[in-house]
Amino acid sequence: MDPEKRTLTKPAYFEPVPIDGYELVDSGEGWKLERFGSRLISRPDPQALWKRGLSLDEWKVADLRFKREEDRGGKVPAGIPQGKGGKWNGRDRSDWQLDAHGLSFVLKPTRFKHVGLFPEQAANWRFIEEMGAKLAGGDERPKLLNLFGYTGAASLVAHRAGFDVTHVDASRTTIGWVKENLEASGMDTNSLRLILDDALGFARRETRRGNLYAGVLLDPPHYGRGPKGEKWQLEEQLAGLLSEVGGLLAEKSFCVLSTYAVGYSPIAFVNMLQELDGANPAVAIEAGELVIPERSGRLLPCGFCARWRRGL
Numbered sequence: 001m002d003p004e005k006r007t008l009t010k011p012a013y014f015e016p017v018p019i020d021g022y023e024l025v026d027s028g029e030g031w032k033l034e035r036f037g038s039r040l041i042s043r044p045d046p047q048a049l050w051k052r053g054l055s056l057d058e059w060k061v062a063d064l065r066f067k068r069e070e071d072r073g074g075k076v077p078a079g080i081p082q083g084k085g086g087k088w089n090g091r092d093r094s095d096w097q098l099d100a101h102g103l104s105f106v107l108k109p110t111r112f113k114h115v116g117l118f119p120e121q122a123a124n125w126r127f128i129e130e131m132g133a134k135l136a137g138g139d140e141r142p143k144l145l146n147l148f149g150y151t152g153a154a155s156l157v158a159h160r161a162g163f164d165v166t167h168v169d170a171s172r173t174t175i176g177w178v179k180e181n182l183e184a185s186g187m188d189t190n191s192l193r194l195i196l197d198d199a200l201g202f203a204r205r206e207t208r209r210g211n212l213y214a215g216v217l218l219d220p221p222h223y224g225r226g227p228k229g230e231k232w233q234l235e236e237q238l239a240g241l242l243s244e245v246g247g248l249l250a251e252k253s254f255c256v257l258s259t260y261a262v263g264y265s266p267i268a269f270v271n272m273l274q275e276l277d278g279a280n281p282a283v284a285i286e287a288g289e290l291v292i293p294e295r296s297g298r299l300l301p302c303g304f305c306a307r308w309r310r311g312l
Contacts, residue, residue, distance in 0.1 A: 012266070012288035014305060017122035019100045024119075024294045026059070028052035032300060036107055036115060037098040039063045041090075043113045047301045053294075064090035066113045085111060097184055101125060103156050104184035106177065116151040116177060120290040120302035121219075124256055125157040127307060128215070131254050132161030134312050135214050140164070142214035145206070145248065147199040147241075148224075152178035152192070154217055159191050163215065166193040168202050170226045198226030200237060203244040212250040218242075218257045234259070239272055246276040252311035258290060260303035269306035282311045 025040070026033040027048040034041055042059055043066035052059070068086040088109040095108045101122065107115045128144075135142040144163035146155045151174055155167040169175055175196050179189045195202060199220070218241070224232040245255060255276070257269050266287035277283050287306040291299040 013291045013299070013301075014123040014288050016120065016291050016293055016299075017126050019119050019122050021098050021100050022117075022119050024292045024300060026052055026054040026296075027294055027298070027300050031059075033059055033062060034119075036117070037096060037100075039092075039096055039107075041109075041115070042066065044068060045300065050298075053296050053298075062090070063092060064088050064109055066109075068113075086113065087111060101157065102160070103153075104181070104186075105151070105153060106180045106184050108177070117153055118260075118302070120292050121154060121258070123290060124217075124258065124305065124307075125154060127256065128154065128158050128163075128217075129161045131215060131309075131312060132158070132163055135252065136162050143212070143250075144215040144217070145213045146217045147203065147245075148218060148220045149178070150174055150219070152181050154219075155192050156181060156185055156187065158215070158217075159187070164193075165191075166195060166213075168195045168197055168199055170196070170198055170224060170230075170232075172196055172227070196227055198228070198230040198232070200232070200241050200244070201226065201230060203241060203248065207244050207247045211248065212253075213248050214250050214253045216245050216248060216253075216255045218245070218255070220259060222259075235264075242272050242276065249276065249310065254310070254312055255308040256305065257308075258303055258305040264304065266304045266306055269304060273306055273308040276308060277310060280310060284309045 021037045023035045025035055028050045029052055030044055030048055032045040032048055040062045041064040042062040066086055067089055093109055095106055098105050098107055105117050141162055141164040144158045144165050146167045149155055149167040149169045152167055155165045159165045175194050182189050182191055220234055222234050270285055270287045273285050285308050290302045290305050292302055293299055
């Protein structure tokens with residue numbers, strides 16, 4: 001085939017939304033090099049199977065470098081998935097702040113290789129804002145439930161977009177982190193309803209209470225523990241959780257389901273979301289990957305996502 005006539009099939013992904021102060025500088029050979037505001041960080045990413053674009057010398061200037069426990073010959077602590085536990089090396093391992101998307105986020109180097117912000121989720125932030133605009137104009141603020149809310153970036157975006165937000169997470173530490181982000185963004189720490197609870201247990205109780213939400217966000221881990229030791233295993237409990245969520249969705253509503261580092265297809269998510277109200281012609285579902293564009297233009301896959309809408 002003539003190389004000039006060659007075409008590439010575009011995989012299904014949601015259009016990425018740039019974040020001020022963030023850049024994916026390079027990736028490859030199981031790693032990614034990113035700039036979060038004032039810090040250049042290097043950390044593992046199992047999706048980056050290709051060759052690095054920059055030289056190792058250019059990677060070595062990173063301010064922070066994640067070192068996995070197994071790379072140091074150590075044992076990964078109990079409860080931390082293989083390939084995730086470790087520590088950061090660098091000149092400055094203190095917290096820092098990133099001003100992005102009109103908000104401010106406190107970033108921290110954690111032992112799980114995360115820093116508290118997932119740039120690929122900006123595509124969902126924009127979707128939340130679009131849904132907020134569609135639902136605006138009522139007598140009351142539409143309600144949104146953020147399960148597995150983590151450090152609260154989506155919750156802050158949703159609150160600013162006009163939602164009355166209930167943020168649920170099983171970690172007391174991350175609930176405190178949400179409050180730090182609220183303060184950094186100039187918001188009252190009571191702007192959100194912050195709940196320390198197991199996601200599935202809370203959803204079940206909300207169903208019994210008859211509470212309804214205009215939006216539900218789910219970004220579940222593969223494995224986790226609730227505050228009282230409740231076990232979360234995605235393949236065993238996700239379908240049940242979505243069944244509960246189906247009873248929480250108002251007549252006009254939306255649901256966003258995203259995951260990272262799990263071996264499932266967006267088609268599986270579509271099939272589960274269809275069970276919420278699949279025969280209703282007012283329902284629309286879209287699915288694909290979340291991605292981050294590299295400086296070179298190459299896309300780094302960052303997990304699967306499916307969005308469900310009814311009457312919107």
